Amino acid sequence: MIRQLLKVVGPEHGRPVRRMLAALAVGAVLQGIAFALLVPVLQALFGSDPDSVWPWIWVLLGVSFLYCVAYYDSLRTGFQAGATLSRSLHHRIGDQVATLPLGWFAPERVGQLGQLATKSVMDIMGVPAHLLRPLVTSYLTPATVVALMYVFDWRLALAATLTVPVIVLVYRWSAGLTRKADEARTAAHAVTGGRVVEFAQLQPVLRVFGRSGPSAGTRGLDDALHTQYETSRRVLVTGVPGLISFALVVQAAFSVILVSGTYLALDGSLDVAKLLAILVLAARFTEPIAETAVLGSTLRTARSALDRVSALLEEPALPRPDDPRVPDGNGVEFENVAFSYDGTPVLCGVSLTMSEGTMTALVGPSGSGKTTVSKLIPRFWDVDAGVVRVGGVDVRDIDPEVLMSRISVVFQDVYLFEGTILDNIRVGRPTASDAEVREVARLARVEEIVHRLPDGWDTKVGEGGALLSGGERQRVSIARAILKDAPIVLLDEATASLDPENEQAVQEALSVLTAGRTLLVIAHRLQTVAAADQILLLDEGKIAEHGTHDQLVAADGRYAAFWTERNRAKRWSLAGRHS
Structure with a gap:
């Protein structure tokens, strides 16, 4: 140890x-x-x-x-x-x-x-x-x-020496008895801690559905507590025999010396x-x-x-190139890319080209690999096969800092750091002045949020941005992306689950962010998808269709069915019940 x-x-x-x-x-x-x-x-x-x-x-x-x-x-x-x-x-x-x-x-x-x-x-x-x-x-x-x-x-010393191997063997045996049980108990404690936090976070949902009493625990928490109890009991049951045995063998070692010494004393030597x-x-x-x-x-x-x-x-670090290359431009290219999560294939033979300054829209069913495509560009993972290039250079041959300096990412789930709104926007470029930060905040319509807050720009956003709404967090995220001013922008469902007012504000902020940049959009909004220079429809990890909106609608394939379904959904309404 x-x-x-x-x-x-x-x-x-x-x-x-x-x-x-x-x-x-x-x-x-x-x-x-x-x-x-x-x-x-x-x-x-x-x-x-x-x-x-x-x-x-x-x-x-x-x-x-x-x-x-x-x-x-x-x-x-x-x-x-x-x-x-x-x-x-x-x-x-x-x-x-x-x-x-x-x-x-x-x-x-x-x-x-x-x-x-x-x-x-x-x-x-x-x-x-x-x-x-x-x-x-x-x-x-x-x-x-x-x-x-x-x-x-030397005779009593030899007697003491001979007891040492027995003591060591019994100690290792007793330690081995509880090692696995101890590991299980540690794992169970970790799971229980997570379930308790989950239970606390679920309180609004539990109370809305009338489960606010003392027995309103989730099944997962009950199971975790039961597992923790069982593993703790197992540690006790398996550990006691080992502790008793070790204590006995230590006392036996002293007894061996005592008996040997008594014999020698009675013998007169x-x-x-x-x-x-x-x-x-x-x-x-x-x-x-x-x-x-x-x-x-x-x-x-x-x-x-x-x-x-x-x-x-000992986790393998992201490999860095020995002789890094600088991208020539900001186009993005996938060539026969294959990728899997823990052995489960997600992308298979994907090839695509995003020309510099153009907009590419990714559409397809959930689990088809859209988000994975967006995360392979900034090298969240390395591909299993094929090549991802930025500016004509394999992303694995670009210094990670240089690669990330060229990419801005706006995800659906936004995390804000503990601190003020200014602090969170400045993450995009820490050297920016307050004036620059406030200007991008104006472009992203964050100023409207600040004017409603009690402490203005100095208002703390809370852990993870909990004191702001989802749409407000999204605007802050876009503001820091504008501040970064990267030539490649990746948008993953940036306007999903937003109310109409916030969606309009975010769309206006996105128009500022994406102007003149190489843009990859994962979205379901019909307007966004239709305006793309090219549309890629992914299905089961492969590009099933590729073209402009008009071309794909005319082809009357999967994209046309997707478009028709979206248009039909757009006209849905809730009809009131008449008595």
């Missing part, structure tokens, strides 16, 4: 941890020496010349003083190591996250990342603060005690004073070992946290 801890911290931040380990090792050895010095002290006290104990007393005091110095140094470096761990782990996690493909950030991954950056980091911080000391002591102090026992009586002193030493041999049983669950929790952080740090 110590080796894994140093690996997670990284070589540049491992110095405080190594210093603490050195102080702990010195302290553990000095503690073992101090215990061993009890043998000559007790032997002198019970011998014929008690005054001969003083030299040993002074040596014992000197070793004890050195142990106190090492103990103090280990405490001080332990706090430094804990602070270093917190800082370095968050930096390493942040640096690693910044290199991962954007497609890695699925909703479930974001939740796991949040837990990893909080609870897992806290669990790891507890290693130098609370776990390394007993862990190092449980190994080095008994080893020092046994080594020094050979100085006083070992005097009683030395026997009593060595038995005190043997007790100090078993005590640190017994403490490891108490730490078992905590150690497994820390190891599990280390495993999760290690797994994140």
Whole structure:
């Protein structure tokens, strides 16, 4: 675990941890020496010349003083190591996250990342603060005690040595009993936490449907709580036999030394004073070992946290080109592109060309691969086969920062950061002045929102923009896209689920954003689709039809059926019931 801890911290931040380990090792050895010095002290006290104990007393005091110095140094470096761990782990996690493909950030991954950056980091911080000391002591102090026992009586030292393999085997067996159950319990706790948050978020829906009482829990939450209870009970049931067995074998080790010493004393080959002193030493041999049983669950929790952080740090980063190329223009091209999610094919042999300054509309049924096409252009993922080019260059050969600087994306689901509206718009170009930010806000009709808010431009938008409506968040998102001023714009259902007033405002903002740019639109609005320079109809991951609106309607194929259905839906109305 110590080796894994140093690996997670990284070589540049491992110095405080190594210093603490050195102080702990010195302290553990000095503690073992101090215990061993009890043998000559007790032997002198019970011998014929008690005054001969003083030299040993002074040596014992000197070793004890050195142990106190090492103990103090280990405490001080332990706090430094804990602070270093917190800082370095968050930096390493942040640096690693910044290199991962954007497609890695699925909703479930974001939740796991949040837990990893909080609870897992806290669990790891507890290693130098609370776990390394007993862990190092449980190994080095008994080893020092046994080594020094050979100085006083090799036979009892040998008896102690022979018990060590048995203790190690039983410890590993007892740890193995609860390892799987512990992992299941940790996973169950994570699921339950997510279900509790989900239950809180669902309160408006539950109350609207009359489920506001104490029994109005969701099925998922009930199942998660039951699973958590069962896994916790399983940890208890499987762990108790191991704990009892380990405690028994540690006591048995002391009994072996006691019986061996008694036999030697009765045989006359070992005097009683030395026997009593060595038995005190043997007790100090078993005590640190017994403490490891108490730490078992905590150690497994820390190891599990280390495993999760290690797994994140080992996630393959988005490959960067060794010799990056600069795109020549802003056209987009797909050539025989194939892509799959976890082995499930999504796109198969897709080829298309989006000429610079033109508008391309993607239409098709849900799950046909429209959003995937839009996410392969900014390289959220790398394709399984084929090539995606921007400006005639494979996106894998373009520096990621250069590629992203050329692309603005406006998705249906908008996330705003905690802060003011100005802060969120400035994300598009952090170096922009307040005047530039307010100008794009005017173009995106965000000013209308600001004038209605109590604190104007300084109004906080809340976590994820919760204090704004969906249409207002969309306008802020478009404003920051305008501020970025990228030559390629990707719109994924940007006006879906908006009320007519917000839709009109967003459409006017989009007209400013998309003017003269290479534009890819995923939309169902008839006006938007019909105005495109080319329309691609995707079905089952393939381009089923391709052409202009007039060409596709005249072809009387799938697009024509789509168009007819949309026109019919547009004329739908709710008829009132007459009595």
